[in-house]
Amino acid sequence: MTNTNDHEGSAAPRAGVEQVQHIGAWKVTMWLPLDSTSGNPREIRIEPHEEADPQEVARGITSTVLRQIDTAAFAAEVRPLVDLAHAGQQVVENFRRELAGLPKGVSDEYLAVLSALYVRFVNLGRRAPAQDLELWTGAKQATLKGHLRAARQRGFLTKVEGKAGGQLTDKAVEILKGTSVSNVRLP
Structure with a gap:
């Protein structure tokens, strides 16, 4: 898990929390922006794992793979980071208020x-x-x-x-x- 990410091909890095799960031949990447009010992923990207068997990849993403994506574990793991980000945002808002x-x-x-x-x-x-x-x-x-x-x-x-x-x-x-x-x- 990382605090920020830099998706390939994106215009700029986006502040958020990312987690990667390996499910069979697939690499499942879940992402949540730091300004989110929930712990559930906002984006889920599924792509072939680098070491995947080409025959498994050729079969495509199955419902079995989708059912194995553990969003609850993601939410539990990112909650402390989201809470920390919100606390940090409060400090910034307090500073801006004092600056004003x-x-x-x-x-x-x-x-x-x-x-x-x-x-x-x-x-x-x-x-x-x-x-x-x-x-x-x-x-x-x-x-x-x-x-x-x-x-x-x-x-x-x-x-x-x-x-x-x-x-x-x-x-x-x-x-x-x-x-x-x-x-x-x-x-």
Whole structure:
């Protein structure tokens, strides 16, 4: 089982839980998006197993194979992961609510919080911190990149040439102490 998947031929990876079962000559892949409210698979893909006997594959998928697909085991196994994803989504929603409570516009408070979140993602080794910021703030990446530029210009975030990174400045740390957003659990 994995936390994300990357279906062959799909446009982009989709966040979800995937489980593979081997039933006779068949590989049965069940998938559930992380935003699902149930534990039952949303998609089931059946394809010949790599080591399958060609004669068995030629007979096709039978009702016996379909009856052996254990969706109950899948649901039981993914429930903790779905619950964890929902808890994570609640943290993001709490963060957005606190962010909305800051002074409107590109305020010093907003830039300090955005800088702190950006530094956190960079320190976690995230390859595309702007994508993570988009998820957490709800703002578009292009807008966020402009805001990060403004944060650097206003002295909240140091600059690193040629790559993602930087550190919070003392100015940003002082502003963060006075915001309610600093009390919200970050990733």
